[in-house]
Amino acid sequence: MADNLYQKGINKIQELTASPDDNPTGFMNIGADFKDIAPDLEKYVVEFAFGGVYSRPGLDNKQKVLTTITALVAQGKPQIAMHIKTGLSVGLTPEEIVGCIMHLIPYTGFPSVLNALTVAKEVFAEEGVKVDTSAFE
Amino acid sequence: MADNLYQKGINKIQELTASPDDNPTGFMNIGADFKDIAPDLEKYVVEFAFGGVYSRPGLDNKQKVLTTITALVAQGKPQIAMHIKTGLSVGLTPEEIVGCIMHLIPYTGFPSVLNALTVAKEVFAEEGVKVDTSAFE
Amino acid sequence: MADNLYQKGINKIQELTASPDDNPTGFMNIGADFKDIAPDLEKYVVEFAFGGVYSRPGLDNKQKVLTTITALVAQGKPQIAMHIKTGLSVGLTPEEIVGCIMHLIPYTGFPSVLNALTVAKEVFAEEGVKVDTSAFE
């Protein structure tokens, strides 16, 4: 049963990151680097965060990642980069990702938004993604 | 032109809150209570937040309100209640609103989520809204 | 197995709160009030927070509750009250609880500490607990 929950979490991560079967967690940091100091961390990330919370009904994957990005921008966390990549993977358009960050100006102020856009721009450059800005012309 | 931007903001608020023409800002707090100490606040809220940011292309209204609710939960702000009402008004289901709050557990921890669910439960009771929990049975 | 993890969490809560067998979760808010909007919340609280994290080796119960109180003071969360009660239940002395809050002045500033001491004083009054201040005479 615990194995099932772990597998459910791995499957969810593979779905979110569109990773191949021989590397199902792909670019996602699931805490595997901490085996020597906190061997149970990976289990919590996979089983609780992905097998549990990310597998909950209520929101679709695009909504879940948008919610994640928003929370990380509001808190100024460096994990924004990884979750922007996940957003592109689940089908959020670059315009939706930028739209989410820009929408936060009235709620977090400009500095949090500028910091997050800097990260978004870097991820988009790495991934070869262009933002369609024609709606602003 | 400024009048146009103000009107654009009022129109957006009316659209978001489904308010009648004779009370277009409905339940939304647009800062009108502060005319005697900060007469320009209402203009900033209407023109910048709603005529500007909320009228931006990129996200649809449901995504915008979901993003707003998320930011407020992450920060523990009392404005959560008003924006949950807005969420219901733009067509977010109660399941999506609860889903958004629950999704934040791995990013903000339990206390922020418990505090936000308490507010959601009160708003749902006021609005006569039931959450469909059959997916959990 | 899931039932086992749930039971493990309930046992941990009973241990932490010194609650009787017919009300094993005692004064602890485990999310049971949210059955109608988030039926899975209680499971997450019991299984993950208590069956998992609180049952981890590394810290004893007194250290765990001291750590919890500190995090809640640093964040200004209202759950401080409940966890001060838990602290008294696991054997933290009132002097240790006050010591923990006072120790945070250089890290969070005075306002967070004054707000937390106000809550501590209320809990101590409810519980009939006196702080031994003779070391300051």
Add this chain to the structure above:
Amino acid sequence: MADNLYQKGINKIQELTASPDDNPTGFMNIGADFKDIAPDLEKYVVEFAFGGVYSRPGLDNKQKVLTTITALVAQGKPQIAMHIKTGLSVGLTPEEIVGCIMHLIPYTGFPSVLNALTVAKEVFAEEGVKVDTSAFE
């Protein structure tokens, strides 16, 4: 010497709050309510915060209180009210206090500012203070 530092702090508080000699700390909360749980808190507040930091050269009293109010608005602390009263006492105009809060919109977002203006409006009402808004007409 310690007595001198304590007296220096009391003198500073009296100066900031324009309190009479028979009640030199006036409306300022200096932690005296916590004598029974943290007898040393008052000493820290008076000696360190007021005898030390508030007595530092570099800023005048108006600048010091403006800085204090700003920090409390940015953090959403309830102590805003007491420090707005102190601001009025040291000669900040109501327009400067409102100006400080409004200036934070681009840095903290609207909700923090709306919450602080609500407090400012209450303090101004209690104190019989009117804001001159003619510059906005």
Add this chain to the structure above:
Amino acid sequence: MADNLYQKGINKIQELTASPDDNPTGFMNIGADFKDIAPDLEKYVVEFAFGGVYSRPGLDNKQKVLTTITALVAQGKPQIAMHIKTGLSVGLTPEEIVGCIMHLIPYTGFPSVLNALTVAKEVFAEEGVKVDTSAFE
């Protein structure tokens, strides 16, 4: 009219940064780097933050920048550096800038203050600014 508000914002930035006519925004980051992902960001920064909020009556420029620096220190934002440069430009003395940061110890704790002083020291070194510390001798 929108052009006027944009120009008003540019003028305010030029005034704050003492920039030459052929580079009126000088060292200020107004979001121009994000034209390819968020073409409207610069307009919001210039029109709303500078044409609007920074052009508000109530505080003078020195008070406005002091308030900005305080908010950024309280939040730990990297934009502190740019706004310390702006502070020097509008005539805040280095002693006032350091005084503002030091004044925050009782409200944010030491770590935020140490981090901000590290930034201030770097900016002062770049700008060839010396702090007069004779008042402490």
Add this chain to the structure above:
Amino acid sequence: MADNLYQKGINKIQELTASPDDNPTGFMNIGADFKDIAPDLEKYVVEFAFGGVYSRPGLDNKQKVLTTITALVAQGKPQIAMHIKTGLSVGLTPEEIVGCIMHLIPYTGFPSVLNALTVAKEVFAEEGVKVDTSAFE
């Protein structure tokens, strides 16, 4: 008397960091780098934080450092590294330090914990410290 409080603070720092008599503050950053911009900072750190708060009765040194680490993790401050070193110096086991950080998952979420574990892992590597993970086998 002030000299005595300063010396009391230095003695406490030496005790906490197990530093030699000819370098009693060892690896602890006491603000000495800021003599040229804030000459009084070191005095505040030594006298108030260490001569005062750290010398308070109520908690033992291990509890004090655990509380400090927790507050810094909850706030995401870079000072975590220095205080993990202090923790090892006062006799906290690596398992207690990791236990404290891991215990925060339900209160701060995963990102804060992952960031802190990254720092802990670096400090442990520098110090040649191994975490005993046999309890997880």
